[in-house]
Amino acid sequence: MSETPSVVVVGAPSKSMRQAEVSLGKTVSFSFLDEDVLVAAHRRGVPQSALVVVVLGNPPKENLGGVRELASLGAHVVVVGPEKDADLILAAMRAGAEEYLVEGADDEIRQSVAELALRNTGRALGRVTCVYPAKGGVGATAIASNLAGALHRSGDERVCLIDLDLHFGDVLSFLDLNGGYSISDVIANIRRLDRELLDSSLTHHASGIFVIAQSEKIEQAEAIGSQDITTLLTFLRQHFDHVVVDGLRGLDDTTVAALDECNRVLLVLTQDVPAVRNAQRCISIFERLDYPTEKISLVVNRFQRNSKISTDVIRDTTGMPVEVLVANDFAALIKSINRGVLLADESPKSRLTKSIDGIVPLVRGVPEVAARRRGFFGGLLGRKAAVDGAQ
Ligand SMILES: Nc1ncnc2c1ncn2[C@@H]1O[C@H](COP(=O)(O)OP(=O)(O)OP(=O)(O)O)[C@@H](O)[C@H]1O
Ligand SMILES: [Mg+2]
Structure with missing residues (x-):
């Protein structure tokens, strides 16, 4: 994997992820892909990034299939959901998400995404x-x-x-x-x-x-x-x-x-x-x-x-x-x-x-x-x- 920590975002449009890209774009490389394309790449054994962010759309639980599949193929997955709902958080974690973040919490999203992408690239943040x-x-x-x-x-x-x-x-x-x-x-x-x-x-x-x-x-x-x-x-x-x-x-x-x-x-x-x-x-x-x-x-x-x-x-x-x-x-x-x-x-x-x-x-x-x-x-x-x- 390249030196620069990388993140692929799939799923619903997300203002918070666009904001994270603007904030971190010079230090973390971002791409926004179609979920099927990403799943296919993982099936071929070609991971596209250090971290995958799945943005849940509506209804949110229906999007968890992609999370499950990507996690089972070895991807490090973070879920961005529309709200802090206990059932939804549990379902996301059960599907294999490493973290559940809430759309709109821009500071937290920026910090977690940078930290996880870096950790998966084999480096730790100071x-x-x-x-x-x-x-x-x-x-x-x-x-x-x-x-x-x-x-x-x-x-x-x-x-x-x-x-x-x-x-x-x-x-x-x-x-x-x-x-x-x-x-x-x-x-x-x-x-x-x-x-x-x-x-x-x-x-x-x-x-x-x-x-x-x-x-x-x-x-x-x-x-x-x-x-x-x-x-x-x-x-x-x-x-x-x-x-x-x-x-x-x-x-x-x-x-x-x-x-x-x-x-x-x-x-x-x-x-x-x-x-x-x-x-x-x-x-x-x-x-x-x-x-x-x-x-x-x-x-x-x-x-x-x-x-x-x-x-x-x-x-x-x-x-x-x-x-x-x-x-x-x-x-x-x-x-x-x-x-x-x-x-x-x-x-x-x-x-x-x-x-x-x-x-x-x-x-x-x-x-x-x-x-x-x-x-x-x-x-x-x-x-x-x-x-x-x-x-
Ligand atoms: N623990 C200390 N014991 C004695 N003198 C101190 C101590 N800490 C700071 N000083 C003295 O207080 C003065 C101001 O210190 P310093 O420049 O570090 O403060 P500052 O908060 O950075 O100030 P500024 O607002 O100008 O940035 C200096 O003359 C310094 O030598
Ligand atoms: Mg000073």
Whole structure:
């Protein structure tokens, strides 16, 4: 099967699948075929794609014959149905569907289709982590850049740090790098970029992480839209184990596109009233955007144990527990920034370095999964690991 993950769509017309094609078209190849043609190809032992999407028409159950046949011929089949109906979902699963998606749930359809097509092509999608500041200056860039380094060090994984502040991003200055290959360069060349070309084009920091920014090529920033950000992140997830996103601000289109696409949002705040209030607002907006609560983690930066705004106050005000405490150490941080290195190289033993290392399991999803299996105490222990580093 070719390197590019491929999807064949059969069955009824579907707006959601057309939308998925528009969003993913540069990174996943789509074709829309007649069901009989596809079944015949599978019978000849010539699968046409990594994933088959069967869109149910009306009445929906009548279309399940095709699902059964394709699944029995070895195809990986996803069903898109008109509604969340328990009987229909069960019937689709019994027919051999690997997943049942609902027409109209465009974000979910896009993510599942990309993920399954990629998995069947023998690759796994990396995880996208957005570091989102509750207000300016709370330390998002400091956390994003050092977290990217921590992820790379902890498992020798491929990590890309991307600065989505297209005009005034400061990831490059934190890491003392020149602009090089920009966000708009990647977007313009996505179809041509295989792993080797990507690696040789992107800026590589001495710490081992790859970095992409736009701020040194501001003149092309205006042309970058929210759709480009979705495409870019889907593409990067195919080539990196982790993508860490900095430079998010407010709720403009590109920021929301990144938030939609990510696996986890680290909502960063400090112990002051404006930051806590804004964090509270952000959480209620995330709720309205339908993000599951497990996707959001509250991170207190520059933690002061004796502050009146304790973690309990923050939890009571925002309605969410604080999951990570990051130590306050201006001297260590400013030294590392001035040298263009990460904290792990400047002050490997500092509390600040250790507290950022403590975010790694959270981003990998380890405590999340373990907490579900181990119940209440498992959850507490997982959380404690992330909090301990700062104390
Ligand atoms: N844990 C910390 N301990 C001490 N100082 C910190 C810490 N985190 C950040 N700072 C300092 O706070 C300032 C702002 O940090 P940073 O630039 O990372 O914030 P930001 O949220 O990215 O800001 P902006 O809104 O400008 O993008 C910097 O001077 C940085 O050195
Ligand atoms: Mg910043």
